[in-house]
Every structure is written in structure tokens, then in C-alpha cells.
Amino acid sequence: MPHIVTLSFDDGFMRSSYRTAEVFEAHGLRACINVVASWCGDGFGCWDDWNALRARGHEIGVHTWDHTNLAEIPLDDAKRHVDRCRDDFAKSLEGFNPAEAVYNFAYNASTPEVEEYVLSQFHALRTAGVSAVNPVRARRITCWSHGPENCDAFFDQVVSEFLMSSGGWLVFNGHGLDDEGWGPMSTSYLDNLLARLVRLDHVAVLPARDVLFPPPSA
Numbered sequence: 708m709p710h711i712v713t714l715s716f717d718d719g720f721m722r723s724s725y726r727t728a729e730v731f732e733a734h735g736l737r738a739c740i741n742v743v744a745s746w747c748g749d750g751f752g753c754w755d756d757w758n759a760l761r762a763r764g765h766e767i768g769v770h771t772w773d774h775t776n777l778a779e780i781p782l783d784d785a786k787r788h789v790d791r792c793r794d795d796f797a798k799s800l801e802g803f804n805p806a807e808a809v810y811n812f813a814y815n816a817s818t819p820e821v822e823e824y825v826l827s828q829f830h831a832l833r834t835a836g837v838s839a840v841n842p843v844r845a846r847r848i849t850c851w852s853h854g855p856e857n858c859d860a861f862f863d864q865v866v867s868e869f870l871m872s873s874g875g876w877l878v879f880n881g882h883g884l885d886d887e888g889w890g891p892m893s894t895s896y897l898d899n900l901l902a903r904l905v906r907l908d909h910v911a912v913l914p915a916r917d918v919l920f921p922p923p924s925a
């Protein structure tokens with residue numbers, strides 16, 4: 708089995724998102740940045756930023772309409788949040804197609820009922836799980852995350868164990884870089900990590916969409 712690593716960054720911090728994109732680009736990789744449809748300004752990027760980063764080849768993923776915990780509200784309300792999220796992305800993000808997108812739950816919190824609805828509207832979903840290693844092309848993707856302090860050491864342990872395993876699709880959910888966001892990763896750690904991973908023939912670092920829908924060149 709291949710070893711595929713998806714290291715995504717949630718919430719859409721403007722400064723961190725541009726920096727993340729630059730670090731991935733420096734290693735010839737595409738970043739996976741998951742943004743909240745209604746968050747813009749006050750340190751968060753806006754659709755112009757997301758369309759610009761998308762045009763540079765990065766995946767701009769779905770991280771809810773307004774970051775409500777959908778496991779804590781009535782199902783009908785949760786469905787309206789999912790619909791509004793889908794519609795806002797369709798209206799604002801160039802090339803967006805929910806049939807090829809992952810819905811990344813806020814707080815990685817979900818219920819079986821809301822998951823079922825999300826999978827009727829999006830190709831896949833990402834939520835919390837006992838394992839962060841998934842079958843390649845899973846539609847119900849489980850991930851790990853670590854905070855509120857810096858996540859370098861935790862992720863390093865996770866990725867080291869994964870590289871020694873028989874493989875699969877490791878999905879880790881980061882947020883900002885350095886001093887921004889919950890459980891941030893250091894820019895220097897990310898840079899060194901990617902340099903290390905791209906040298907390994909049996910490892911691919913990919914945004915989620917490229918795992919689910921491999922581009923023709925892959």
C-alpha cells in the first residue's frame with residue numbers, strides 16, 4: 708500500500724495560509740487549506756485570497772459555513788448550515804464542485820445523521836476518529852488534530868509511526884503556523900518535514916482532493 712500524507716490547515720488564517728502555500732510550493736507540493744465560508748477579515752482571508760491560492764494550484768477545501776458545531780444543533784438546522792455552506796462555496800470559489808469536495812466538520816464533530824446528509828451533498832466528509840489512517844479514497848475520512856499548544860512533536864510522532872506502518876492515507880488536521888490558531892505548527896518544522904518526505908519514494912504528500920480524484924499527471 709502507498710503511504711499518502713494529507714496535512715491540511717483549517718480555518719483560513721490569511722497570514723498562515725499564504726505562508727503555508729509558500730512552504731508547500733518550495734517543495735513542489737500543493738497545500739490543503741480548509742476555509743470557513745462566512746469568515747473574512749480580522750486575520751482571516753477572503754474569497755479573493757482563496758481564489759488566488761487556488762489559481763496557484765492549492766486545494767481550498769470546505770470547513771463549514773460559520774464553524775458551528777453541527778453535532779450540537781437540531782438536524783434540520785444542521786442541514787441548513789450544510790446547504791448554505793455548499794451554496795456560498797459554489798457562488799464564491801472558482802471551479803468549486805461539491806461532488807468532488809470534502810466537507811471538513813468544525814471541531815471534527817459530527818453525528819451519523821448529519822454525516823449521512825453531508826454525503827448526499829458532498830463527495831466526502833472529514834471528522835474525528837480513533838485512527839487517522841484511512842483507506843485510500845475513503846469517503847468518510849477520519850483525522851487527528853493536536854492542540855492547543857504547538858503540534859510539531861505530536862505530528863512528528865504520528866508521521867514516524869505511519870512511515871513504519873504498511874501504509875494507507877494519513878490525514879492530519881492542522882490550523883495556523885507559528886503563533887496563529889489552535890495547535891499551530893512551526894514554519895521551520897513544516898519546511899524540514901516536507902523536505903524529508905519528498906525524498907522518500909514510497910511517500911506522497913497530497914491535498915485531499917488529489918487523493919480522491921487523482922489529476923491526470925499523478
Ligand SMILES: [Zn+2]
Pocket residue numbers: 717718770774813814
Ligand atoms: Zn476549525
